[in-house]
Amino acid sequence: MEKQGYAISSWPDEKEIYKKMERLMADSVYHVKPEAMEGYLGYFETKCAGSKKMIGEAKQYIPGGVQHNLAFNYPFPLAMAKAEGPYLYDVDGNRYVDYLQAGGPTLLGSNYLPVQEKVIEVIKECSPCPGLFNEYEMKLAKIIHDNMPHVEKYRSLASGTEADMTAIRIARTFTGKSKIIKVGGAYHGWSDQLVYSLHIPGTQRFEAHGIPKEVSANTQEMWPNDIDGLRKLLEGNQKDGGTAAVIVEPLGPESGTRPVARDFNAKVRELCDEFGALLIFDEVVTAFRVGPGGAQGYFDIKPDLTVFGKIVSGGYPMAGGVGGSEEVMSCVAAGVNPGKPKAYVGGTLSANPMSCAAGYYAIDEIVKLDAAKIAGENGDKLCKGLQTLIDKYDLPFVAWNTGSIVHFEVTGAMYLDAADPDILKKIGQRQHALEEFGAALTANGVITLAGSRIYTSMADNDETIKETLDAFDRVFQNMEK
Ligand SMILES: Cc1ncc(COP(=O)(O)O)c(C=O)c1O
Structure with missing residues (x-):
């Protein structure tokens, strides 16, 4: 542990990361093999029919059918019905290991019961927002x-x-x-x-x-x-x-x-x-x-x-x-x-009292339970596993983590050069490869942040980490340039 009580066990060598990223950007873009992609898209068609129908209807009322910038829209966004600990469940009952974690804040895992119970108590007593000091x-x-x-x-x-x-x-x-x-x-x-x-x-x-x-x-x-x-x-x-x-x-x-x-x-x-x-x-x-x-x-x-x-x-x-x-x-x-x-x-x-109580109790639990450190250890294990898989398949991908924030760059879309006259074309190409990669991971039961980031939580464990690495393993086997 580099610093007591913190999630980051060692500071990543940024120079080494930039070197690896240069190599990734110099290489051709890797994508999921078309025959494998067909299978992954088949998952969405056959197992996610409820989401497809709902998003189709949502398109009548919501621009693009989705409100969340961090949602994967390819082949269509999934409609979620339940969030619990390290998992999300879609409306068709499919389960996913959740590394979006609401964009990061659910360090305790989703819907952590002791916080939820306090929030419900507060709402029952004083309503979500009476408008004066609480x-x-x-x-x-x-x-x-x-x-x-x-x-x-x-x-x-x-x-x-x-x-x-x-x-x-x-x-x-x-x-x-x-x-x-x-x-x-x-x-x-x-x-x-x-x-x-x-x-x-x-x-x-x-x-x-x-x-x-x-x-x-x-x-x-x-x-x-x-x-x-x-x-x-x-x-x-x-x-x-x-x-x-x-x-x-x-x-x-x-x-x-x-x-x-x-x-x-x-x-x-x-x-x-x-x-x-x-x-x-x-x-x-x-x-x-x-x-x-x-x-x-x-x-x-x-x-x-x-x-x-x-x-x-x-x-x-x-x-x-x-x-x-x-x-x-x-x-x-x-x-x-x-x-x-x-x-x-x-x-x-x-x-408002609802949000403030939720924040207060969540922070109290996070500190008392050392949630950041536990989530950081989960991030370390996951990142180590990802690196092993990258080496196993000899891929140019780059993985590193600072505690519970794990980065894995498969297309390096954010590393494009703004001065490159072809940047728009390249963004499109890399974004599509990333969308396909994200869809492939989703079809294998893992949801990440935009296909290049993972937020771990205290709710992750050896089982979820294994499920995740198995999913990456299956998808990495099917990548080509
Ligand atoms: C570093 C940083 N700043 C600001 C924001 C914006 O926060 P919000 O989505 O609550 O407006 C985000 C959102 O993820 C963020 O990551």
């Missing part, structure tokens, strides 16, 4: 503070997107500066100013349809790990109103899909101090998953602001929040501080 708002803020002491004050919001939006607004209010620097490829929700260079560094406004250009005029990007580049941006901004904040996902963009060096965050902290910019840690995925102290505890870094998401309601609805020092957070005090500059935020359903 003790669980306080309990949630306190338990976050107890584990992450740099979060002196905490403001509940409704989503990670809102929390990121709020963090940059607070940073601008506090510093009086405008520029925000993010890391290319990172996701900080879908607000107007942060839909900028998503997934692939350098893609800038690629996905900013419907967002006026001037809205992202103060959003800039640095390359992952490029500390010199960050210094240059900060220096440039000094002559142009200054930098309000640098915002990072502390493991690297997309939960570490492009991993950062072990000392990256400390160097960013130093530069922020030198240039008077705030450091924002987006811990939507890492808070409590990396360990009770979050990534900031693991790296021993004090961010000025911390962004939280789904974990602060343990995977129940309405989950987000932002926290930081008393001084910085005073910019966002509700209904007080007349005359002082205030970052305006709100949300009728924010801080």
